[in-house]
Amino acid sequence: MTSKISLTRYLVEKQRIHDRIPSDLRLLLEVVARACKSISHAVTKGALGDVLGSAGTGNVQGEIQKKLDIIANEVLIEANEWGGHLAAMASEEMEGIYVVPNRYPQGEYLLLFDPLDGSSNIDVNVSIGTIFSVLKKPEANGAGVSEQDFLQAGNRQVAAGYCIYGPQTTLVLTVGDGVAMFTLDSEQGSFVLTQEDVRIPEDTREFAINMSNMRHWAAPVRRYIDECLAGKEGPRGKDFNMRWVASMVADVHRILTRGGIFLYPWDKREPDKPGKLRLLYEANPMGWLVEQAGGAITNGKQRILDIQPGTLHERVSVILGSRNEVERVTGYHAG
Ligand code: AHM
Numbered sequence: 631m632t633s634k635i636s637l638t639r640y641l642v643e644k645q646r647i648h649d650r651i652p653s654d655l656r657l658l659l660e661v662v663a664r665a666c667k668s669i670s671h672a673v674t675k676g677a678l679g680d681v682l683g684s685a686g687t688g689n690v691q692g693e694i695q696k697k698l699d700i701i702a703n704e705v706l707i708e709a710n711e712w713g714g715h716l717a718a719m720a721s722e723e724m725e726g727i728y729v730v731p732n733r734y735p736q737g738e739y740l741l742l743f744d745p746l747d748g749s750s751n752i753d754v755n756v757s758i759g760t761i762f763s764v765l766k767k768p769e770a771n772g773a774g775v776s777e778q779d780f781l782q783a784g785n786r787q788v789a790a791g792y793c794i795y796g797p798q799t800t801l802v803l804t805v806g807d808g809v810a811m812f813t814l815d816s817e818q819g820s821f822v823l824t825q826e827d828v829r830i831p832e833d834t835r836e837f838a839i840n841m842s843n844m845r846h847w848a849a850p851v852r853r854y855i856d857e858c859l860a861g862k863e864g865p866r867g868k869d870f871n872m873r874w875v876a877s878m879v880a881d882v883h884r885i886l887t888r889g890g891i892f893l894y895p896w897d898k899r900e901p902d903k904p905g906k907l908r909l910l911y912e913a914n915p916m917g918w919l920v921e922q923a924g925g926a927i928t929n930g931k932q933r934i935l936d937i938q939p940g941t942l943h944e945r946v947s948v949i950l951g952s953r954n955e956v957e958r959v960t961g962y963h964a965g
């Protein structure tokens with residue numbers, strides 16, 4: 631009989647046998663997973679738990695917060711602040727960083743998260759998720775911790791992942807040696823390894839983009855989608871399918887599962903904004919996962935993981951997924 635491998639065992643082996651992660655990082659990832667379990671529980675309750683609807687407040691990006699945005703943010707903070715492995719946290723839902731209070735020991739890691747991605751899907755019972763990224767506090771900056779410490783390029787991440795709350799709750803993780811997926815066994819209360827060495831096919835016939843913004847796109851994006859839509863008779867010589875969940879976690883999860891390309895590009899609606907998605911909480915962690923699975927991610931001009939962030943809530947244009955398609959769209963931008 632093959633025994634099931636829990637997330638705990640997987641992480642212990644990553645630490646002990648493969649020497650891939652130190653014990654503090656293992657503990658941190660365990661705590662994040664525990665918080666995701668608790669968020670999954672709240673999500674599942676829906677109307678019965680009085681967690682649906684708007685909280686009546688706005689976040690730093692001027693977006694209306696849902697009750698679950700706030701609940702998920704609090705769950706992540708409360709779970710992580712006392713363990714001794716973190717120096718500070720940053721969230722899409724908080725204006726500034728959250729420094730671990732003095733009454734708790736300070737660790738050397740920084741945790742960044744989008745507590746509940748796909749907020750517009752909460753009330754309609756469509757998949758949503760939590761996205762997270764882990765950085766190390768730069769040693770050069772002394773004992774304290776500041777916003778500046780978070781402004782590190784995505785290639786400095788030491789762990790990244792997401793947890794999708796869909797028909798199943800699945801945690802997807804990388805610590806830099808491939809991507810693994812863990813499905814929540816709700817009877818046992820533990821995440822069980824269900825796929826290792828996730829690979830994204832290099833080619834695809836499926837794209838994901840919000841087509842309602844078509845008239846606002848830049849020429850290279852328009853050209854790429856026009857060519858996909860032209861199908862067999864067009865320059866690509868094949869038919870394409872389209873999917874758009876409007877939850878990045880769900881769209882990325884599909885791409886990790888069967889390939890595809892996802893675009894949330896810059897557009898003319900707000901020309902001064904580089905894009906809608908956030909570099910530190912969304913693009914970097916998803917980007918590292920995608921690259922670790924053999925895919926690619928760019929902003930049309932450069933690899934996203936090489937971008938030096940200037941501010942905590944910086945936005946970015948995102949093109950990710952099957953390598954050959956991402957390279958094609960990026961090439962159109964160069965031309
Ligand atoms: P959120 O973090 O506030 O939920 O916003 C991010 C989401 C992504 O999950 C998704 O890809 C995108 O916004 C959908 O945007 P749109 O509604 O413009 O299609």
Ligand code: MG
Binds near residue numbers: 722747748912
């Ligand atoms: Mg989000």
